[in-house]
Amino acid sequence: MDAKEVRKLFPILNQEVNGKPLVYLDSAATSQKPLPVIEALDKYYREYNSNVHRGVHTLGTKATDAYEGAREKVRKFINAKSTEEVIFTRGTTTAINTVAASYGRANLREGDEIVITYMEHHSNIIPWQQVAKHTGATLKYIPLQEDGSISLEEVEKTVTSNTKIVSVAQVSNVLGAINPIKEIAKIAHKNGAIMVVDGAQSAPHMKIDVQDLDCDFFAFSGHKMCGPTGIGVLYGKKALLEKMEPVEFGGEMIDFVGLYESTWKELPWKFEGGTPIIAGAIGLGAAIDFLEQIGLNNIAAHEHKLAQYALEQMSAIEGLTIYGPKERAGLVTFNIDGVHPHDVATVLDAEGIAVRAGHHCAQPLMKWLNVSATARASLYLYNTEEDIDKLVAALKKTKEYFGHVF
Numbered sequence: 345m346d347a348k349e350v351r352k353l354f355p356i357l358n359q360e361v362n363g364k365p366l367v368y369l370d371s372a373a374t375s376q377k378p379l380p381v382i383e384a385l386d387k388y389y390r391e392y393n394s395n396v397h398r399g400v401h402t403l404g405t406k407a408t409d410a411y412e413g414a415r416e417k418v419r420k421f422i423n424a425k426s427t428e429e430v431i432f433t434r435g436t437t438t439a440i441n442t443v444a445a446s447y448g449r450a451n452l453r454e455g456d457e458i459v460i461t462y463m464e465h466h467s468n469i470i471p472w473q474q475v476a477k478h479t480g481a482t483l484k485y486i487p488l489q490e491d492g493s494i495s496l497e498e499v500e501k502t503v504t505s506n507t508k509i510v511s512v513a514q515v516s517n518v519l520g521a522i523n524p525i526k527e528i529a530k531i532a533h534k535n536g537a538i539m540v541v542d543g544a545q546s547a548p549h550m551k552i553d554v555q556d557l558d559c560d561f562f563a564f565s566g567h568k569m570c571g572p573t574g575i576g577v578l579y580g581k582k583a584l585l586e587k588m589e590p591v592e593f594g595g596e597m598i599d600f601v602g603l604y605e606s607t608w609k610e611l612p613w614k615f616e617g618g619t620p621i622i623a624g625a626i627g628l629g630a631a632i633d634f635l636e637q638i639g640l641n642n643i644a645a646h647e648h649k650l651a652q653y654a655l656e657q658m659s660a661i662e663g664l665t666i667y668g669p670k671e672r673a674g675l676v677t678f679n680i681d682g683v684h685p686h687d688v689a690t691v692l693d694a695e696g697i698a699v700r701a702g703h704h705c706a707q708p709l710m711k712w713l714n715v716s717a718t719a720r721a722s723l724y725l726y727n728t729e730e731d732i733d734k735l736v737a738a739l740k741k742t743k744e745y746f747g748h749v750f
């Protein structure tokens with residue numbers, strides 16, 4: 345994989361910000377979009393924009409074929425058994441909320457436990473807090489090791505026969521930790537619990553096989569994997585989805601509507617109330633084609649090399665603290681002694697470098713790290729060693745600048 349060639353397919357990267365060539369290091373927040381995705385959206389709106397699953401007219405049939413074709417691409421991408429198991433959502437947040445509101449509220453009661461970790465994104469915390477509130481179930485946290493990783497011993501200790509749901513991110517958006525989902529799922533199942541995976545930071549960067557992971561639900565977002573915003577996926581095992589009630593009711597998801605009672609369509613449509621995110625799904629399909637053409641294993645190898653290079657270069661900067669384990673996905677979260685991360689991000693922005701600063705929607709993890717906020721540089725297939733060199737040079741400049749100020 346040649347990142348310099350790949351970059352050429354991302355028109356947005358070819359610009360100057362504050363008079364400097366843009367260095368985009370915020371892909372964990374959202375990725376940039378390549379030409380094939382932009383063109384797929386453009387083609388849909390120019391040539392066959394139409395609603396799906398209703399009209400018999402030609403445009404409607406074309407749009408339906410493209411929308412359902414995208415579902416098949418997603419099925420293959422995550423190796424689900426059937427497209428009945430692939431539900432289009434607005435993103436990871438909506439996907440996890442669907443599991444919580446439908447499965448969680450129907451199946452949990454007082455005395456039951458939901459187990460998550462300290463490194464979860466708010467989207468994988470608050471829906472479970474709400475389930476706990478409504479059902480009387482207890483929310484429990486798997487403690488982290490000193491370097492921020494999860495040990496299976498701690499999982500074994502935390503998950504009990506009272507646990508009904510275990511929900512863990514495959515990759516942490518702050519620590520970059522890659523969690524042993526397959527092994528955690530085994531522990532969950534041994535105790536009679538289901539396994540939910542937040543795949544927001546893993547699906548864009550590594551090959552996902554939901555059957556091999558043996559997870560019960562898997563959630564991810566299109567916008568972090570070269571696709572458009574507003575589209576995501578909830579994978580669920582058919583046997584579970586079949587027993588679950590929809591959480592949104594209205595058009596598209598019904599079979600029959602009477603005055604006082606209605607029945608639902610079969611899977612997956614019973615979970616897709618209202619006009620679906622047609623352009624988004626088509627764009628996501630194009631993003632999957634694009635990523636698969638390059639190869640998820642090639643992308644993972646490229647990012648691994650870059651992340652290790654970034655770690656090496658950044659840990660040589662005195663007064664810079666890096667959070668998370670050494671073996672990690674393509675992101676580096678850090679702080680510079682005595683400089684607020686928002687100031688770090690502001691100085692970097694003046695150099696044309698985009699990084700994220702803040703609590704990264706992970707306030708419990710910030711508490712665990714004993715910081716209020718951090719800066720984060722996150723990588724994707726279009727980043728190069730040159731980007732890291734520019735980041736490191738700008739970080740040194742930031743340190744010097746604030747060294748003079750204080």
Ligand code: PMP
Pocket residue numbers: 372373434435436437438465467468513515516517542544545565705
């Ligand atoms: N989980 C993790 C680990 C994330 O990084 C994010 C996005 N920052 C989400 C969930 C939520 O994704 P979305 O905003 O696309 O729903």
